[in-house]
Amino acid sequence: MDTDRGIVFLAMSLEEKAAAVALVFEKLDRQIASFQASTTLHCQWGCGKCCFKPDIEATVLEFLPFAVHLYRQQAAEHWLERIQHHPTSICLILNPTQSGAGLCAEYVHRGLICRLFGYSARTNKYAKKELVTCQIIKTEQAAAYHNAMLQIEGGLDVPVMNQYYMQLHAIDFELTQHFYPINEAIKRAIELVLQYYAYRN
Numbered sequence: 001m002d003t004d005r006g007i008v009f010l011a012m013s014l015e016e017k018a019a020a021v022a023l024v025f026e027k028l029d030r031q032i033a034s035f036q037a038s039t040t041l042h043c044q045w046g047c048g049k050c051c052f053k054p055d056i057e058a059t060v061l062e063f064l065p066f067a068v069h070l071y072r073q074q075a076a077e078h079w080l081e082r083i084q085h086h087p088t089s090i091c092l093i094l095n096p097t098q099s100g101a102g103l104c105a106e107y108v109h110r111g112l113i114c115r116l117f118g119y120s121a122r123t124n125k126y127a128k129k130e131l132v133t134c135q136i137i138k139t140e141q142a143a144a145y146h147n148a149m150l151q152i153e154g155g156l157d158v159p160v161m162n163q164y165y166m167q168l169h170a171i172d173f174e175l176t177q178h179f180y181p182i183n184e185a186i187k188r189a190i191e192l193v194l195q196y197y198a199y200r201n
């Protein structure tokens with residue numbers, strides 16, 4: 001159930017679910033852009049340090065848009081092969097030698113956890129929003145970081161992590177119930193898409 005628009009996600013096809021996830025991502029990206037504009041918090045150019053974390057976890061659904069994209073590019077089997085031969089738990093999409101704003105080779109298709117980290121809040125046991133961001137931002141943008149926390153206390157609109165996971169739950173509960181190591185989540189999304197199209201064709 002999409003609470004904002006009262007839409008019920010019954011009997012959606014895999015493509016429709018991927019499109020629904022992409023809509024949630026679009027809304028989140030707009031909310032993050034507005035939060036960044038209000039707080040001036042930003043990632044260091046070319047950083048990508050958060051992507052080197054070896055234990056990033058994700059759901060299958062948040063990588064469904066990426067898996068459908070790969071299928072349409074006829075690259076799904078190739079990526080499955082890469083994941084099966086990828087030696088580490090560090091995200092396979094990370095490209096350490098990439099030049100530009102960050103090191104994500106598929107930035108447009110990155111997962112929900114990737115979008116939320118740095119510019120979202122979790123709610124603590126007192127229902128207070130706590131900003132979840134990286135050590136680099138906390139130290140190198142200390143004044144803006146502390147100001148952002150005050151702005152949030154003052155009611156500044158900030159994406160709340162569990163609210164976005166709830167929106168994905170509403171699209172497909174099964175595919176959001178479990179968190180897997182990020183490459184495993186990507187692998188399962190690709191396998192699901194290949195099965196779906198194999199069945200359809």
Ligand code: SF4
Nearest residue numbers: 051091093094104114
């Ligand atoms: S998908 Fe992209 S943003 Fe997410 S962890 Fe991998 S490299 Fe980083």
